[in-house]
Amino acid sequence: QAAIEIEGLEKVYAGGKRALDGVSFEVPRGQIFGLLGPNGAGKSTLINILAGLVNKTGGRAAIWGFDIDRNPRNAKFSIGIVNQEILFDPFFTPREALEIQAGLYGVPKAERRTMELLRAVRLDDKAEAYARTLSGGMKRRLMVAKALVHAPPVLVLDEPTAGVDIELRQQLWAYVRELNAQGVTVVLTTHYLEEAEELCDRIAIINHGRLIANEPTRTLVGMA
Ligand code: ADP
Numbered sequence: 001q002a003a004i005e006i007e008g009l010e011k012v013y014a015g016g017k018r019a020l021d022g023v024s025f026e027v028p029r030g031q032i033f034g035l036l037g038p039n040g041a042g043k044s045t046l047i048n049i050l051a052g053l054v055n056k057t058g059g060r061a062a063i064w065g066f067d068i069d070r071n072p073r074n075a076k077f078s079i080g081i082v083n084q085e086i087l088f089d090p091f092f093t094p095r096e097a098l099e100i101q102a103g104l105y106g107v108p109k110a111e112r113r114t115m116e117l118l119r120a121v122r123l124d125d126k127a128e129a130y131a132r133t134l135s136g137g138m139k140r141r142l143m144v145a146k147a148l149v150h151a152p153p154v155l156v157l158d159e160p161t162a163g164v165d166i167e168l169r170q171q172l173w174a175y176v177r178e179l180n181a182q183g184v185t186v187v188l189t190t191h192y193l194e195e196a197e198e199l200c201d202r203i204a205i206i207n208h209g210r211l212i213a214n215e216p217t218r219t220l221v222g223m224a
């Protein structure tokens, strides 16, 4: 069974824009999978459908075997998503932000890994600082920790390093590898080919809402 299965996925926005035009692929469990494509290709639309933020207009999708229509709650609990927007209350601390998130997901107090997660994203020394005082890079790392609070088997990162400097980019890459080594299946979108090459076991390319490649990274790089 795949981590994510997408079949004939279609999205036509109100107004008629066809953002996804019959996309099918599977993300194998245990991989780092790159979804590559230029701006406007449909990457965020696809991620937002998986997140339950956008309704598809056709096709089907399943996360960890759970169909997003028939079993939306199990699907949702199987995935953690880091969007490009930075979303948390500036007057809560990172520790509080993770506790609030754990509460939303119904993670029992005894099973919460708040400090462990903060250590993993190197924010343990900021655990009690107001989130508004964190740097941009720290805020991004807090978003990653938030997405992992319910210990999902799949983590999706939408353009994790867009506009990020080289040092932070390398830190994020190292952390993605570490998570993957711990068994988390990672899907990331990017428009940087070198990022996908560096990190991903497999790369799918979409353009104008259509899948134009889906290959092991080695094969794809050999073709370029
Ligand atoms: P990417 O993430 O690859 O840059 P998007 O999924 O954001 O691509 O966008 C795919 C296409 O759908 C683009 O042409 C974009 O302008 C359009 N689009 C995205 N969101 C909306 C929306 N809410 N309403 C109408 N069109 C949209």
Ligand code: ADP
Pocket (backbone or CB within 6 Å): 084, 086, 135, 136, 137, 138, 140, 162, 163, 164, 165, 168
């Ligand atoms: P740190 O000091 O932790 O490295 P910075 O505040 O210096 O964090 O930000 C690191 C990089 O991330 C900078 O290049 C900044 O422009 C970029 N960045 C921060 N927040 C965002 C964001 N929301 N979207 C895009 N880029 C961001």
